[in-house]
Amino acid sequence: MFLGEYEHSLDAKQRLAIPAEIRDAWNAERHGAMFVAAPGQNGGLWLWPEKKFVEHADRIESGLVTQEEVVRFNRDYFPRAARVPFDSAGRVRIPERLLEDFGLSGQVVILGVRDHLELASRDDREKERVRFKTKA
Numbered sequence: 001m002f003l004g005e006y007e008h009s010l011d012a013k014q015r016l017a018i019p020a021e022i023r024d025a026w027n028a029e030r031h032g033a034m035f036v037a038a039p040g041q042n043g044g045l046w047l048w049p050e051k052k053f054v055e056h057a058d059r060i061e062s063g064l065v066t067q068e069e070v071v072r073f074n075r076d077y078f079p080r081a082a083r084v085p086f087d088s089a090g091r092v093r094i095p096e097r098l099l100e101d102f103g104l105s106g107q108v109v110i111l112g113v114r115d116h117l118e119l120a121s122r123d124d125r126e127k128e129r130v131r132f133k134t135k136a
Contacts, residue, residue, distance in 0.1 A: 001025065002112030007122065009107055014099060015091040016108060022117065023090050037098055038081035040118060045102040047084065047092070047117040094119075 006019040018035075032050030040046035048056060057078075061070050080101070084092040099105060102119070109125040111118040120128070 001114055002117055003114075004112045005125075006110045006112075007107055008110060010094070010099070010105060011091075013093060014096055015087070015093045016110070016119075017089070017091045018086065018117075019110060020090070022110070022112060023086075034083055034085035035092055035117070036081055037084050037092075037094060039077060039102075040116075042118070044124075045094075045098055045104065045119045047119065049116070050083070052115050053081075 002022055002025060004019070004021055006021075008017050008019070010016050026049075030049075030051065032052075032054075034050050035047040036050055036053040037045060037047055038053065060073065065073075080098070082095045082098060084094060086092060094104070103124075104119060104121055107122045109120045109122055111120065111125075
């Protein structure tokens, strides 16, 4: 299970250090060998453990949607996804196209959200915190 909130910088090569606590929770048998970066349900960039992403992908066609909707979703979603393996220093390289699509650069907030990670800009995360406080 992935928990916690961390702030890390993207380096000049678009590499993001995955926090040690997340790497310590990584189980290759359960998670696979890498993350898959893909659009999340909240409009942000999510990092799925490889095996969880496959499970997620397999469930797409089992919902109550028409075949046409599935085809349309697949053509939008999967081309925007990318495999992001760990390097020897525990970093992942996020493709530039994804960083641009999701407005990520410089400081990035990494959220451990149970079975995946979510990436957000520092500004977006701060706005989200303010919204949560006003609703409480």
